[in-house]
Every structure is written in C-alpha cells, then in structure tokens.
Amino acid sequence: MSKLSIYGIARTRAFRALWIAKEVGADYAHLPIEIGDTGAKTPEFLAINPNGRLPVIVDGDFVLFESLAITLYLAKKHSPGKLYPGTLEGEAKAWQWTMWALTEVDRGVNIWSLHAVRLPPEERDAAKRDEALKVIAKPFQVLDAAVSKQDYLLGDTFTVADLNVAAVISRAVEMDLAAVPHLKAWLLRCLARPKAQEALALKNKAEAETPAEVTRRIAKLNRL
Ligand SMILES: N[C@@H](CCC(=O)N[C@@H](CS)C(=O)NCC(=O)O)C(=O)O
Structure with a gap:
C-alpha cells in the first residue's frame, strides 16, 4: 500500500497535489473523491478533513489540508534544494509567491473560468466574468514583469514557487493573454x-466527465 494518499478528484485543487507528487516522484495513491455530499462531506471524509473540502493528503500518520501547504510540504520533503529552494531567502520567496497566488489571483481566475468556459453558456454571468478580469489585471502585470527577464519566478530553474502560481492560474491558458506576453x-x-x-490529463478527463449540474453545484458551494 502507498504511504501517501491524495484525496480529491483531479478537476479540483487536488490537481495541485497531483502535479507536485508527480514532479517529485512520490509513491502515492490517488483517491478521486467528489466534492459535496457524495464525497468530501461524508462522515468518513470529515474525520480526515473537517473542512469537507478537497484536497487533503494522508502521509503515514500525517494529515494535511490546504492545497498549497501540501505542495510546499511535498516539495520540501522530496526535493530539498531543488524544487524546494535551499536558501532562507529562496524559501521565503516561494512562500511569497504562494501566498500571492492565493490572495491575488486564485478566486478571480476561478470565477472567470466558470463564467467564461465551464458553466453552460446560458448560465454564464458576463458581469461576474468581466469583474474577475478587472480584479486579476494588475496582479497579472506584476507576474508578467517578474518573468520578463528570467525564465522562472526564482531565477533560471523551475521551483515549487512556479508550480504553485502556475497551478493556481492554470485555467488562464484559455484567456486572451496578449497584454501579458511574458x-x-x-x-x-x-x-x-x-x-x-x-x-x-487527469484534470481534463475529470472535467470532460463532469455533468453541468455538478459544475453548477460547485459554483454554488464555492460562492463563485
Ligand atoms: N483553500 C483550500 C480550498 C479548498 C476548496 O475550496 N476546494 C474545493 C474544490 S477545488 C472544494 O472542496 N469545494 C467544495 C466545498 O467547499 O464544499 C485549498 O486550497 O485547498
């Protein structure tokens, strides 16, 4: 049996945990449970993550929720000095970009994606979509400048800082990004x-198999 279990269907923020687990070559089991009453809100799951949200990991006896705490933990555990920066300053920068992604762009990209792509066309709210674009415009300029003179956020190599920010805004690949070419x-x-x-590929497969009614429920549960 694998020591590390990753809970959460890949369409959710569990994608972030799956990506880092693959990058570091961790031996893991994926339990693709659904959000809501049929999955994350069952008594069995609530005993693991009382938030009733996805993802959560169980690594031996250690339980951890919050997707980006999970990526930082797995990077530090399995790739110290490589994917996880080896210096105090590098580590602080990885935290900086991680918290930046959560506070500045996570919600905006999610709202945009629901109302531009994921909800059935007749249920999309153009005002919400446009407001989300306004909210992320300035932070996107900040990110554009940060990668205008170097390939990755912390320098020449890909680290968990890049993984966290790229995972959070991955749905932005479907946006018009002409204003932020870097x-x-x-x-x-x-x-x-x-x-x-x-x-x-796991995320896209899960997404393709998601009925509109579930997407609607997600939008409601997440207040998007
Ligand atoms: N800040 C948390 C957010 C977790 C979260 O909201 N996950 C969503 C799926 S992407 C969820 O479980 N939503 C269902 C609900 O809130 O009931 C994290 O990054 O792990």
Missing part, C-alpha cells in the same frame, strides 16, 4: 512540463 510564455513553459501534462 506571463503567457512562462505559464505555457510550466504547463508543458511532462509531469504537468500528466496531471493536466
């Missing part, structure tokens, strides 16, 4: 990595 090139570079492609 961001676009960086995002495509990150998502073209073989392990990213493997995780994206």
Whole structure:
C-alpha cells in the first residue's frame, strides 16, 4: 500500500497535489473523491478533513489540508534544494509567491473560468466574468514583469514557487493573454512540463466527465 494518499478528484485543487507528487516522484495513491455530499462531506471524509473540502493528503500518520501547504510540504520533503529552494531567502520567496497566488489571483481566475468556459453558456454571468478580469489585471502585470527577464519566478530553474502560481492560474491558458506576453510564455513553459501534462490529463478527463449540474453545484458551494 502507498504511504501517501491524495484525496480529491483531479478537476479540483487536488490537481495541485497531483502535479507536485508527480514532479517529485512520490509513491502515492490517488483517491478521486467528489466534492459535496457524495464525497468530501461524508462522515468518513470529515474525520480526515473537517473542512469537507478537497484536497487533503494522508502521509503515514500525517494529515494535511490546504492545497498549497501540501505542495510546499511535498516539495520540501522530496526535493530539498531543488524544487524546494535551499536558501532562507529562496524559501521565503516561494512562500511569497504562494501566498500571492492565493490572495491575488486564485478566486478571480476561478470565477472567470466558470463564467467564461465551464458553466453552460446560458448560465454564464458576463458581469461576474468581466469583474474577475478587472480584479486579476494588475496582479497579472506584476507576474508578467517578474518573468520578463528570467525564465522562472526564482531565477533560471523551475521551483515549487512556479508550480504553485502556475497551478493556481492554470485555467488562464484559455484567456486572451496578449497584454501579458511574458506571463503567457512562462505559464505555457510550466504547463508543458511532462509531469504537468500528466496531471493536466487527469484534470481534463475529470472535467470532460463532469455533468453541468455538478459544475453548477460547485459554483454554488464555492460562492463563485
Ligand atoms: N483553500 C483550500 C480550498 C479548498 C476548496 O475550496 N476546494 C474545493 C474544490 S477545488 C472544494 O472542496 N469545494 C467544495 C466545498 O467547499 O464544499 C485549498 O486550497 O485547498
């Protein structure tokens, strides 16, 4: 039996945990449970993650929720000095970009994607979509500038900082990114990595199999 279990269907933020697990070559089992009453809100799951949300990991006796805490943990555990920066300053920068992604762009990209792509066309709210684009416009300029003179956020090599930000905004590949060409090139570079492609294949498959009614329920549950 694998020591590391990753809970959550790949269409959710579990994608982030799956991507890092693949990058670091962790031996893991994926339990693709659904959000809501049929999955993450069952008593069995709530005993593991009382938030009733996805993802959560169980690594031996250790339980961890919050997708980006999971990516930082797995990178530090399995790839210290490589995917996880080996210096105090590098580590702080990885935290900086991680918290930036969560607070500045996570919700906006999610709202945009629901109302531009994922909900059935007649249920999309153009006002919500446009407002989301406005909210992320400035942070996207910041990210564009950060990768305008170097290939990755912390320098020449891909780290967990890139993985976290790219995973959070991965749905932005479907946006018009003409105004932020460096961001676009960086995002495509990150998502073209073989392990990213493997995780994206799981995500895309789960997405394709998701009925509109579930997408509607997700939008409601997540207040998007
Ligand atoms: N900040 C959390 C958010 C987790 C979260 O909201 N996950 C969504 C799926 S992507 C979920 O489980 N939503 C269902 C619900 O809130 O009931 C993380 O990054 O792990």
